Amino acid sequence: MSRFRLSLSRKSEGIYDCIIVxxxxxxxxxxxxLARFNLNVVVVSKDVGGQMALAPLVDDYPGIPGVxxxxxxxxxxxxxxxxxxxxxxxxxxxxxxxxxxxxCIETEGDKRLCGYTIILATGTVRRRLNVPGEDKFxxxxxxYCAVCDGPFFKERxxxxxxxxxxxxxxxxxLxxxTRKVYLIHRRDAFRAFPFYIEKVKNNPKIELIMNSIVVEIxxxxxxxxxxVRNIISNQERVIETDGVFIEIGSEPPREFLRxxxxxLDEMGYVAVNPDMSTNLPGIYACGDVAGGxxxxxxxxIITAAAEGAIAAYSVYKYLLKMKKQ
Amino acid sequence: MSRFRLSLSRKSEGIYDCIIVxxxxxxxxxxxxLARFNLNVVVVSKDVGGQMALAPLVDDYPGIPGVxxxxxxxxxxxxxxxxxxxxxxxxxxxxxxxxxxxxCIETEGDKRLCGYTIILATGTVRRRLNVPGEDKFxxxxxxYCAVCDGPFFKERxxxxxxxxxxxxxxxxxLxxxTRKVYLIHRRDAFRAFPFYIEKVKNNPKIELIMNSIVVEIxxxxxxxxxxVRNIISNQERVIETDGVFIEIGSEPPREFLRxxxxxLDEMGYVAVNPDMSTNLPGIYACGDVAGGxxxxxxxxIITAAAEGAIAAYSVYKYLLKMKKQ
Numbered sequence: 001m002s003r004f005r006l007s008l009s010r011k012s013e014g015i016y017d018c019i020i021v022x023x024x025x026x027x028x029x030x031x032x033x034l035a036r037f038n039l040n041v042v043v044v045s046k047d048v049g050g051q052m053a054l055a056p057l058v059d060d061y062p063g064i065p066g067v068x069x070x071x072x073x074x075x076x077x078x079x080x081x082x083x084x085x086x087x088x089x090x091x092x093x094x095x096x097x098x099x100x101x102x103x104c105i106e107t108e109g110d111k112r113l114c115g116y117t118i119i120l121a122t123g124t125v126r127r128r129l130n131v132p133g134e135d136k137f138x139x140x141x142x143x144y145c146a147v148c149d150g151p152f153f154k155e156r157x158x159x160x161x162x163x164x165x166x167x168x169x170x171x172x173x174l175x176x177x178t179r180k181v182y183l184i185h186r187r188d189a190f191r192a193f194p195f196y197i198e199k200v201k202n203n204p205k206i207e208l209i210m211n212s213i214v215v216e217i218x219x220x221x222x223x224x225x226x227x228v229r230n231i232i233s234n235q236e237r238v239i240e241t242d243g244v245f246i247e248i249g250s251e252p253p254r255e256f257l258r259x260x261x262x263x264l265d266e267m268g269y270v271a272v273n274p275d276m277s278t279n280l281p282g283i284y285a286c287g288d289v290a291g292g293x294x295x296x297x298x299x300x301i302i303t304a305a306a307e308g309a310i311a312a313y314s315v316y317k318y319l320l321k322m323k324k325q
Numbered sequence: 326m327s328r329f330r331l332s333l334s335r336k337s338e339g340i341y342d343c344i345i346v347x348x349x350x351x352x353x354x355x356x357x358x359l360a361r362f363n364l365n366v367v368v369v370s371k372d373v374g375g376q377m378a379l380a381p382l383v384d385d386y387p388g389i390p391g392v393x394x395x396x397x398x399x400x401x402x403x404x405x406x407x408x409x410x411x412x413x414x415x416x417x418x419x420x421x422x423x424x425x426x427x428x429c430i431e432t433e434g435d436k437r438l439c440g441y442t443i444i445l446a447t448g449t450v451r452r453r454l455n456v457p458g459e460d461k462f463x464x465x466x467x468x469y470c471a472v473c474d475g476p477f478f479k480e481r482x483x484x485x486x487x488x489x490x491x492x493x494x495x496x497x498x499l500x501x502x503t504r505k506v507y508l509i510h511r512r513d514a515f516r517a518f519p520f521y522i523e524k525v526k527n528n529p530k531i532e533l534i535m536n537s538i539v540v541e542i543x544x545x546x547x548x549x550x551x552x553v554r555n556i557i558s559n560q561e562r563v564i565e566t567d568g569v570f571i572e573i574g575s576e577p578p579r580e581f582l583r584x585x586x587x588x589l590d591e592m593g594y595v596a597v598n599p600d601m602s603t604n605l606p607g608i609y610a611c612g613d614v615a616g617g618x619x620x621x622x623x624x625x626i627i628t629a630a631a632e633g634a635i636a637a638y639s640v641y642k643y644l645l646k647m648k649k650q
Binding site: 309 | 639
């Protein structure tokens with residue numbers, strides 16, 4: 001019955017060639033490629049676009065200058081939909097387990113789907129400050145990506161919150177663009193490469209605000225300042241700023257990943273081989289959730305998408321081999 | 326004088342932060358990212374777009390469905406030009422050598438440029454049949470990429486030329502889309518994974534034409550057939566086909582790469598680390614010319630572009646470190 005020559009899937013039994021978990025740039029690109037390989041694939045995700053959809057303006061996806069993240073997300077989604085890939089959006093995958101020759105997922109919405117392969121493209125969860133104003137000003141001064149959004153703050157004042165490598169490199173990068181950078185850290189010392197710490201300390205544009213936490217992000221239509229509390233003196237003050245870059249890290253969904261039986265790297269990301277395969281045969285990971293020693297982390301739309309393409313290609317080869325047996 | 330805070334470049338002395346060699350998706354994306362890092366960069370390339378410009382229609386670059394390769398090339402180029410990156414097009418790099426703390430290139434056009442870093446994104450050279458009709462019908466039936474162009478041959482007849490993994494996987498892939506695939510190989514046996522050979526032999530859609538070479542590609546406005554010569558009987562015949570996929574390999578510019586002192590992998594590609602660095606400090610490689618054990622080769626526009634972004638990020642970090650010293 002199938003128009004797919006390679007496809008192993010038996011639609012009557014509801015078994016997919018591949019189930020893609022996540023619909024950010026990695027998941028959507030793997031869907032596009034798998035559809036082009038004529039495979040029977042489904043996407044399951046709580047939202048579409050992931051981190052991409054949060055970017056106020058994306059100017060680093062080659063060929064599409066200055067596009068809002070929401071629009072770029074639509075463009076990816078429309079491209080995938082042209083190939084008729086079914087997408088289950090608004091539902092989250094609760095568990096993944098082995099069932100005979102397939103992997104089966106169960107969702108929060110009590111759906112159960114099985115496939116010969118799985119591509120995990122769940123992304124990570126950005127740590128938030130969880131302070132008043134944060135949600136309100138996302139895309140209007142609040143950013144979680146200096147490289148993405150820095151160029152929009154030329155000659156303006158910004159604050160970076162955090163004390164690790166990401167915060168320090170963000171502050172250094174922003175100092176090349178903006179007029180002034182406040183670096184706000186809750187401890188009395190940074191936990192970062194000494195090299196970065198020294199550079200930050202010697203940079204006349206960067207003002208360090210140590211032992212301090214942001215308690216509120218202030219503004220009318222967009223950010224105009226942050227209220228900062230010194231945790232030693234307990235005194236509060238307002239710092240005027242046009243942007244707040246929150247760089248307190250992001251986390252892979254470690255417990256979910258461990259429950260599947262996946263091998264994780266020391267940070268909790270899925271340890272993938274160069275072909276995006278994992279320790280579990282038939283399970284591939286790509287995008288921000290993928291890590292391990294073969295990957296140089298640089299979380300960009302273009303890198304996530306590329307990993308999605310590679311994962312799809314690997315699934316194709318895996319199924320080709322499986323069909324033979 | 327410089328508006329670049331990080332930039333090490335001294336314009337008066339003509340030293341760039343980075344010289345990018347090549348202007349395909351990898352080179353153009355690294356230019357985009359380096360410009361976003363506020364670095365003083367120049368692109369040198371014999372053409373713009375590389376392999377991308379040769380694709381009749383690209384439908385695998387996420388977000389931009391069904392675009393001619395020439396148009397997608399323009400879109401990449403326009404994006405880079407928005408950042409004012411200077412590009413020297415129509416000239417080729419002849420040599421790269423170390424000169425004190427910089428790397429200097431010399432071009433066929435007798436230009437000499439020096440930079441603290443180099444990104445090599447030269448791509449590879451596709452092996453051509455060098456038969457009448459080949460050049461004429463590129464994009465009109467002649468293709469060098471089954472994954473790229475296969476979907477345009479739905480339910481039609483195609484020929485694949487070659488006998489390695491690339492040719493066999495192309496034939497297998499095309500058999501899932503087209504009505505019939507001729508696989509034309511000059512030897513009496515394939516040099517490919519036994520697994521692929523068996524699959525090809527058992528595939529009813531694929532007809533093997535062994536011990537045979539293509540001596541001419543025939544057609545009026547587009548391909549209508551190939552003239553094939555059996556090299557044992559010396560007899561010629563014409564096979565009707567709508568498409569010819571030439572999969573006789575591509576080659577890295579090995580001698581050029583060796584002359585620089587770069588470590589190559591067993592195939593002659595530049596051995597890169599996950600961050601696209603090479604054995605030579607300050608020289609990075611990305612796109613089709615990059616290889617090595619950390620890379621899963623899947624030569625797509627999206628993967629080349631992602632490597633270009635990673636190479637740019639690594640150059641940025643290298644310069645940050647260099648500036649300190």
